[in-house]
Amino acid sequence: MFETRGFNLFMAFVCHQLLVAAYYFQYVEGMDPCPLCIFQRIGVLAVGIWFLIRGIHNPLPGSIARPVYASLGLLSAILGGVVSGRHIWLQNLPEGEVPACGPALDYLMEMLPVSEVIGAVLAGDGECAKVSWSLMGISMPGWVLLFFIGVGGLMLFSLYNHFRQTKVTI
Template sequence: MVVALGGVLLINAIHNPKIYSWANRIYQILALLPAIGGIIIAGRHVYLQHLPEDEVPACGAPLDAMMDMLPFMEVIQTVLSGDGECAKVSWNFIGLSMPEWMLVIFIIATLVIGFRLFKSFIQPKPF
């Protein structure tokens, strides 16, 4: 979701449409999709990290083994359903794990993009 959001925002920056144009609105809507998807995925990861140890789902196969054995969509479904490794916090910065930071970043991105989209519909009145 980070790459998808970055790609849409990069294309928007290169194209640089006017704020009140339909192209800008389309870019903002396209950027909202991975931002909201990121909130969902990061939120699920944060949820798994905060489960009590006895409620954490059982561990599954490593990602590279699943990619070799399973179809891509089944790997995505398995990864998103979570395993014991998802609940392990291996990195912290200022008291937040990586999924918590990504959740914060995606929420901020969604708010900024939503505000820009809202702002693009409110055109200033000429004097």
């Protein structure tokens, strides 16, 4: 079921809708994203691209493309989950331990090499520690983390099925 073209295209659509929701909150509700939010969007986009490619290609059972897509999707989900986890950690810091707000992401991109920008963004700042929206007591990064955990589980299940069906030993 999780290997079908329809399911993969549906999951690509889910990723699309998550990005639409993020832009709705940004442009309609006026909630400006922090740098960690932007990186989470990139993670959702990466997962969506892998689901879209996997859905369009629709590799046959036993094809080497299936574990490749699943591995790349799992990697994207893990990286996105790390960013979401870091964001949640910052949001739960005591007020005295929250880092000071830093420069905007576009300024960092102009002034620093990409590797330093990634390090600065993952360090987080006071802007990232603010919880401006929650549903059932879970903040936006929490919901995104749950999404990444779900996708990671699906990718692990896909890898397990592939290797079980092809009788490949690791």
